[in-house]
Amino acid sequence: MSLGAWLELLASGVITGSIYALVALGLNLQYGLMRILNIAHGEFLMLGAFVTWVAATHLGWSPLAMIPLSFALTFVLGLLIHRLWFKRLTDTSPNVDVFEARALMVCFGLMFLVQNFASWVWGGELRGYDYLTEPVHVGGAQFAANKLLVLVLSLLFAAALIVLLRTTLYGKGVRALMQSPTGAQLVGIDTGRLHPLMFGIGLGLSGVAGCLLSMTYTIAPAMGEPYTVTSLIVITLGGFGSMGGALAGGLLLGVVEAIGMHFTSPSLKSLLSYTVFIAVLLLRPNGLFHRKR
């Protein structure tokens, strides 16, 4: 293989990896902060992608303009879902374990609801639109301009979230809550305000990832589930609750997948990722998924 071909392979891995990272960051925020293992996370990615597709094909809007809009839409949806269901669940559950099991079931219901809503409204077929498809040459390799745009933007958003969590007072509150929920509440951190906000931001990031994804790939109502599973793998790999770990894990998984698929066959892809997932969970069940108390 030439240098250019290697570069293309690595870059395609990093591009999918950056989307993985963005989705996984949102999931990590939800699970790390609230113990909601949101199985429906990928469905909101699909929702973001479909809204962008509708705006781009029927209204003729630029997909770039849809980034803040799809964020806002999924953010508001997140607030609503939290207010309607998870708040009540938090209030009525006797302990964290019961809450976690119930939240998982609610998320399963949510998955059915959103996925079938999309296939009811938009139909089950693959869809897509063209946006910035002209090739760009970089050092002997060529990329589609839209893929580079996706890479830059998703890394930007991921970095923005991490910086926000590191520097602002809200971010400090979130990190404190992740370390010790009781301790954080004792020093006056308002979970009633932070939880819905972070749930919304998590879903919002998923919506943005969907918006970006629709610029380069075809979309379908069933597209969300693989991303949910992948982001579960990513947060398992990168360490639960660790934002930097999720970013690194996402990029790593993207590259490994791209190289693995190039040298074996594409039909092995899901087999490989599930094997990695189960192996990590079985060998390091508490180290990577479980919080130290």
Place this chain on the structure above:
Amino acid sequence: MSPKQLLTRDLLVLFALTGWALSVPYYGSEFVVSMALTCLMYIALATSWSLFCGSTRYLSLATSAFFGIGAYTGALTIESQGWATAIVLGAAIATGVAVVMGALVLHLRGTYFAVLTFGMTELIRHAITYWEKQVTGTVGRVLTVVPERDTIYLTMLLIAVLAVATYIGLRRTRFGLALRGIGSDEQRAMTLGVDTRLIKIAGFALTAAFAGAAGAAMSVRWTYIDPTTVFNPFIGFQTVLIALIGGAATLWGPLIAAIVFSLLAETLRLELPQIYMMTLGLLLILSVLYLPGGLASLRWAMLKQWRDDIRAEWKTKRYEWSGEKARDKQRERERRVVL
């Protein structure tokens, strides 16, 4: 009711239901029989699921894996081994897989267990798809030897009745008590001398045996099977949904929910499949939120309590919105001034 009376009642109800189900193929049309078959399949799946998962509160999402393994085994062996052996083999292989899987994952609780069983189901599905594509060079298999419709129906009925009877019987044994002990407090059960690991694996394997047998019996209905159909995660999800909405800790809850949902599914799915699935999702959310014990835990007192709650809520809201609250506050303030 004393335990003895309870046993008699349950057995009588089961006996009556069985008799009714036996008569269905003699007067029912093709459509009715096929609907009854789906009902029986979900009764077997949901009852056997709640047998282990309902009492131990381990949330297993691996039903579709066992179902698929049973279906594949049945499809591969029916031509050479015959109908009865194919079903027994389907159940046996599913049990074997469950023992291995259980030994690997049953030390994990809660979300980890649920997610891992889901992951393993997907792994098995992808592995079989890959194996079919690469090794045997096919995508699916066509079944040429198919038994009579009534044979399939009676076999399914037998599996479903066995599942319910096992549930009724096991509830009273040491094994059933141990399972429920694990559900209420695993550490305490361990302290009291229950070999939790062995009990959990045995319970998990029992669930898998019924799911595998049901899969083997259903595979001949489709006449063409491929991994996407038989390992369809939806079968597993729907089983869990039925058991949870019906009330996973009860005997008749999952059974009634299985009948209701199979009928709903058959009638709604052809016309409005998405609406059906959305309803299912919403029902699951609502039942987790408002009826954690499932439909079987619904009582008149509970409905009355809800009505009273809503009325009280409405009363305070009306008090607030009519401006009466603000006026009352105003009056309070004026009174203070006078004094």
